[in-house]
Every structure is written in structure tokens, then in C-alpha cells.
Amino acid sequence: MITIEAALFATLRTYNPNGESSEPFRVQLPEGSTIENLLKKLNIPPGESKQAFVNNRRQEWDYILQEGERVAIFPPIAGG
Amino acid sequence: MQEFSEAIKLLAEESISPAGKPYFTISLSSVRSVASQFSCSIKEAEITALKNSIIPERYERSLGTVGGMQGQILLLNSRAAVMGLGGLGGLAAELLARMGVGTLLLIDGDSFSESNLNRQVLATEENLGEKKAEVSRNRINKVNAAVDAIPFAQMATEDNIESLLxxxxxxxxxxxxxxxxxxxxxxxxxxxxxxxxxxxxxxxxQVSTILPGDQGLNAIYRSFEKGKDNGIEKELGNPATTPALVAAWQVQEAIKLLINKKELLRNRLLFIDTLEGSCETIQLEG
Structure with missing residues (x-):
């Protein structure tokens, strides 16, 4: 197992298992887990618009997470 | 030119700043009259005043932020474009004009509609149906006549964008x-x-300053597909407040850039959450 730190921002805060907040929280995942696996574990529906940054770098869903990494998930916003 | 400077110096008055420092100033009416007397623009008259250490009164409170008279001259000699004149751009254009950015290109093909009234500062009940670019130009002319406000009331496309900008x-x-x-x-x-x-x-x-060649939007938005818009605002809409907040921050970045400040939001995305009351700064790939 690996432990990562996740944080959910803006409209996605509602999926924080510790209550609606953007405070980071720890998640345990099997080794080799991807961002997609993390989203599933957090019950974030596939239809929800989102993008993920791992250690401040945007990554795609098939990115394999490593022990201790920080994952921030934001909704895309594009209005003017 | 010498004669022009002399005429401006004659119109200068001594004044005292709120901090108690004496300085020479020139009023808007004196700038107008000298510009008309010498058949030059308000902008030229203001720049000549500043070069002679005379502060056009209208910029007196800005100089501490823009790096003094030299900074104000830089702004007056600058050309900025505002792409989109909705919630963000309508306010941004006015703020740039108030700071004295000398040439403003105002680009938007849209006209005002009722659903703009909740958040777009240029939209009024009287001007529904009017072109945003023209309304913005008229507003800027009223706010700061030193600014050359150039409206372009068409959408930017692959065919026109390069020559435009x-x-x-x-x-x-x-x-x-x-x-x-x-x-x-x-x-x-x-x-x-x-x-x-x-x-x-x-x-x-959100706000980010993107210099040519930076990853910029490619680092911010995931798997962008041409023609497919996927921001959450389509569903959630926009109130009056967040556009004003973000437009102000964008203008502050633009001013900093124009006066050569190094502390830019470059390769960083500032994400503002007014519901939770927090700001996150995400480092982006250069």
C-alpha cells in the first residue's frame, strides 16, 4: 500500500470524506494505483468536470501515484 | 517642443501630497487647454508634463504604485488589448484606462443582453443591444481622454487575430x-x-500570467479538445463579484508587467475560492 495526500477544491470539496473542506487528507491505495483509481475511491463521478495536479504538476488520469505525493483536484473554470 | 514644455511649466501649480511632500501638478483643464493650444493629444501633453517633473493631478495617487513618473510615462506609452468585454474585460478595460495605459484595443463582437446585467459593469438597462466594444470605448473616453480606445466589434478569429494584436x-x-x-x-x-x-x-x-513560450493554458487545462468547452461555469453561472475580483487581479498583473516588475504570477495559477475564503497558488510546468 502507498499513502498519498489528496485535496479537493471548489465544487469538488463535497467529496472530501472528512467533511466539505479543501484541507488535505491522507488516502491509502494499493501500489500501482492511478489518479483514476483515487477518483473512484473518493466516489467522484466520472461525469464531474475535474483536473488533477500531482505535486503541482498537471497529470492525466492514468498517472501512477507514488508514496507521499500530493494530489490536488480542481474543477476547470473558463468563464469570462 | 521647447515652447510646449514652457507652456506646460507655466500652467503647473505647487501642491502638497497627502504625505506632506511638495510637488508640481497640472490640472485636467490645464492639460486640455495646452493640448488644444498646441494641437496635440491629451496623452502627449501628459507625457511632456511628466518629463518635466510635473504630475498630471489625475495620476497623483497612482505614482506610488507604478514606480513614480517614469512608470506613468511607461504606462502612457503602452498598448494593451482586452480580449472579451464581458464580466472580466469590461471592468479590466476601465481599470487600465484609469491607470493611464495609453492605448487600449477593445475586442468583442457581442452586444449587451439582459443576462449580462447581473455582473458586467458596462451593461445598463439603456444600452441593451449595443456593441460591447463601442460602449467600452465611450466609457473610456469619458474616464480618461488621454487613452486611445480602439474598439473592434467583431469576434477574434484565426484570420484576423494576428494583425489585430x-x-x-x-x-x-x-x-x-x-x-x-x-x-x-x-x-x-x-x-x-x-x-x-x-x-x-x-x-x-483564477489568474495566471503567461509569457511567450510558457506552457500556460496547456499546464492549466486538462486534455483540451478544440471546440469543446468544459468549464463548470456553463452549469453554475457567474455572479457580480468574482468577475470584478479576477479582473482587478489581471489588471494588477498587466500594470506590473508594463512597469517591469519582476514579481509576476508566472508559471503559477492563483485559484481563488470565495466560498471557502481561500486562495491557492499552484505551481505550473514552465
Whole structure:
């Protein structure tokens, strides 16, 4: 197992298992887990618009997470 | 030229700043009268005053922020474009004009509609149906006649965007769709012009300063597909407040860039959450 730190921002805060907040929280995942696996574990529906940054770098869903990494998930916003 | 400077010096008056420092100032009516007497623009008269250490009164409170008279001269000699004149751009254009950015290109093909009234400062019950670019030009002319406000009341497209933006020192991305935002970024890279990205949705906003060649939008938005817009604002809308917040921050970045401040939001995305009351700064790939 690996432990990562996740944080959910803006409209996605509602999926924080510790209550609606953007405070980071720890998640345990099997080794080799991807961002997609993390989203599933957090019950974030596939239809929800989102993008993920791992250690401040945007990554795609098939990115394999490593022990201790920080994952921030934001909704895309594009209005003017 | 000598005669022009002398005429300006004669119209200068001594004044005392709120901090108690004496300085020479020139009023708006004196600037107008000397510009008309010498058949030159208000902008030329203001620049000549500043070069002679005379502060046009209208900029007196800005000088501490813009780096004094030299900074104000830089702003008056600058050319900025505002792409999109909705919630973000309508306010951004006015703030740039108040700071004395000398030439403003105002780009938007849309006209005002009722659903704009909740958040777009230029929209009024009287001007519904009027072109945003023209309303913005008229507003800027009333706020600061030193500014050359140039309206372009058509949508920017692949065919016109390069010729439109060539020669600008900075461009504010106040657009409302990803397709044009990416087209703008591509054009800015080609023309070597910095752009200030701003976007909003509901309680949220974001700002980033993108220099030519930076990853910029590619580092911010996931798997962008041409023509497919996927911001959450489509569902959640935008209130009056977040556009004002983000437009102000974009203008501050533009001013900093124009006066050569180094502390820019470059390769960083400022994400503002007014619901939770927090700001996050995400490092982006250069």
C-alpha cells in the first residue's frame, strides 16, 4: 500500500470524506494505483468536470501515484 | 517642443501630497487647454508634463504604485488589448484606462443582453443591444481622454487575430471559451506578447500570467479538445463579484508587467475560492 495526500477544491470539496473542506487528507491505495483509481475511491463521478495536479504538476488520469505525493483536484473554470 | 514644455511649466501649480511632500501638478483643464493650444493629444501633453517633473493631478495617487513618473510615462506609452468585454474585460478595460495605459484595443463582437446585467459593469438597462466594444470605448473616453480606445466589434478569429494584436505590449485574456483562449495563447507566442489569463465560475476565479513560450493554458487545462468547452461555469453561472475580483487581479498583473516588475504570477495559477475564503497558488510546468 502507498499513502498519498489528496485535496479537493471548489465544487469538488463535497467529496472530501472528512467533511466539505479543501484541507488535505491522507488516502491509502494499493501500489500501482492511478489518479483514476483515487477518483473512484473518493466516489467522484466520472461525469464531474475535474483536473488533477500531482505535486503541482498537471497529470492525466492514468498517472501512477507514488508514496507521499500530493494530489490536488480542481474543477476547470473558463468563464469570462 | 521647447515652447510646449514652457507652456506646460507655466500652467503647473505647487501642491502638497497627502504625505506632506511638495510637488508640481497640472490640472485636467490645464492639460486640455495646452493640448488644444498646441494641437496635440491629451496623452502627449501628459507625457511632456511628466518629463518635466510635473504630475498630471489625475495620476497623483497612482505614482506610488507604478514606480513614480517614469512608470506613468511607461504606462502612457503602452498598448494593451482586452480580449472579451464581458464580466472580466469590461471592468479590466476601465481599470487600465484609469491607470493611464495609453492605448487600449477593445475586442468583442457581442452586444449587451439582459443576462449580462447581473455582473458586467458596462451593461445598463439603456444600452441593451449595443456593441460591447463601442460602449467600452465611450466609457473610456469619458474616464480618461488621454487613452486611445480602439474598439473592434467583431469576434477574434484565426484570420484576423494576428494583425489585430501585433504591436501590443500585453493582452488580457478575458474570454469566455477555451477555443479562443487557446487561439490567443498561440498568437501571443507567435507575436511574442505576454498574456494575462483570467477565468471565473460561480464562487471561483483564477489568474495566471503567461509569457511567450510558457506552457500556460496547456499546464492549466486538462486534455483540451478544440471546440469543446468544459468549464463548470456553463452549469453554475457567474455572479457580480468574482468577475470584478479576477479582473482587478489581471489588471494588477498587466500594470506590473508594463512597469517591469519582476514579481509576476508566472508559471503559477492563483485559484481563488470565495466560498471557502481561500486562495491557492499552484505551481505550473514552465
Amino acid at each position: 501585433d504591436g501590443c505590449h500585453v493582452i488580457l485574456d478575458c474570454l469566455d471559451n477555451l477555443r479562443t483562449r487557446f487561439l490567443l495563447q498561440e498568437t501571443c507566442k507567435k507575436l511574442s506578447i505576454p498574456m494575462i489569463h483570467g477565468a471565473i465560475a460561480q464562487f471561483y476565479g
